[in-house]
Amino acid sequence: MEKNFLEHGLNFNRRRFLSKLSLGLGSVALGSLLIPDLFTSAMDEAGLPPGIPDFAPKAKRVIYLFQNGAPSQLESFDYKPKLREMMGQELPASVRAGQRLTGMTANQASFPLVGSFYDFKQYGQSRAWISDLFPHTAKVVDDICIIRSMHTEAINHDPALTFFQTGAQQGNRPSMGAWLSYGLGSENKNLPAFTVLLSRGKGNGQGVYSKLWTNGFLDSTHQGVQFSAGEDPVLYLKDPDGLNRFERRKMLDKLAEMNSISYKEFGDPEINAKVQQYEMAYRMQTAVPEITDVSKEPDDIIKMYGSDCLVPGTFSANCLLARKLSENGVRFVQLYHQGWDQHGNLPNEMAGQAKDVDQASAALITDLKQRGLLDETLVIWGGEFGRTNYSQGAMTKENYGRDHHPRCFSIWMAGGGIKPGVYGETDEFGYNVIKDPVHVHDFQATVLHQLGLNHEKLIFKHLGRRYRLTDVSGKVIKDIIA
DSSP, X not given: OHHHHHHXXXXXXXXXXXXXHHXXXXXXXXXXXXOTTTTSSOOOTTSOOXXXXXXXXXXXXXXEEEEETOOOGGGTTOXXXXXXXXXXXXXXHHHHTTOOXXXXXXXXXXXXXXXXXXXXXXXXXXXXXXXXXXXXXXXXXXXXXXXXXXXOSOOSHHHHHHHHHHSSSSSSSOOHHHHHHHHHOOSOTTSXXXXXXXXXXXXXOOOOOGGGGOOTTSOGGGSOEEEOSSSSXXXXXXXXXXXXXXXXXXHHHHHHHHHHHHHHHHXXXXXXXXXXXXXXXXXXXXXXXXXXXXXXXXXXXXXXXXXXXXXXXXXXXXXXHHXXXXXXXXXXXXXXXXXXXXXXXXXXXXXXXXXXXXXXXXHHHHHHHHTTOGGGEEEEEEOSSEEEEEESSSOOSSOOOEEEEOSOEEEEEESTTBOOEEEOEEOTTSSSEEESOEEHHHHHHHHHHHTTXXXXXXXXXXXXXXXXXXXXXXXXXXXXXX
């Protein structure tokens, strides 16, 4: 009887073991499907593989519509009737309070206040004031959160732009897209996690450089991949003449073998990163032509974005491409639209710039929303700093310019768990923030938070120091989170 009891116990344990093992294998398989990088050797500072957020994310992806050159908040989203009332009068010294100016206006004899040439109206449930320059944006106002209290330390374009994109005013730091690629990995193995699109308006342009989408000290697999407007959207993607796909595959396999030998000898992680980039390029050969083909887009979508969306390299075309990339799992789509640096002739130049971007920006919001993608896609619109309330140089009501102003400016965010409305307030002169200030690092911390990442834990150790996008500051703006 004792023997039978023991055999029964062994059989029971065996059955239980096999049952649990099958559940375990099922979990492993499910985990590998949900998080493809789960069983790779890559780990972050917290000991987690890429693709695992710190907490439940509100958003999965980001589309950043960067308006390079700094659009004036006083002609867009921050209505200041006081400036019209005091047109031509001197900016009170008590308002300026000795704050830093650029070399372009520091030696001006006077600082005459200038109100917007364009009228504003209130829209939506929030009754947000929006300039007549942005009628399409006004129609989607109940989907966006206008932040009027942004501020930064940088007062010139290059350091200010670099600060927004990398968290530091100097170069060689990972960009926001690279940090997200590092922290979350890729959603689509056939496309890069981070892509970059460029367009240019007719206004005074400021340059954009590859350091803005660099991987910095992260693996080069996290660098942004630029899509161009030419015949080949991604350069050097096609097979060379005389090399077919089968031969290309054999070549890459042989190259991977050789690189594996080099890695074992030298241990340089960039060797493996290069192999991954070759493999990504191979897979992109099929994915990219399909993504960049807009011929199958229905007429109502083309009409929504405007006819320019059929012209490669325009802001409108890039907005439509951004939707397609995001829809197919690209984590971070970065657009740069140049031409917003209006030191003179602002009313005319800014009207042209606004016409370039207004319809397509609003269409992107509408398009994502009707596809059920806006809730999981964070869309951002804005530049690197704001514009002064006084005129740079000579002025008339119809013709004036504005200098750089880092003390306060406006951006907007939509989708991705962001609460629509208006946040922050500036003084009646539009010169200083008086309520709910938002620093660049606060903005960055909030973006990471919406994607399920704690900005204080997304860290990479380099040269003996632990680096992060928000450096040593930044707080999540909880009041704008739905």
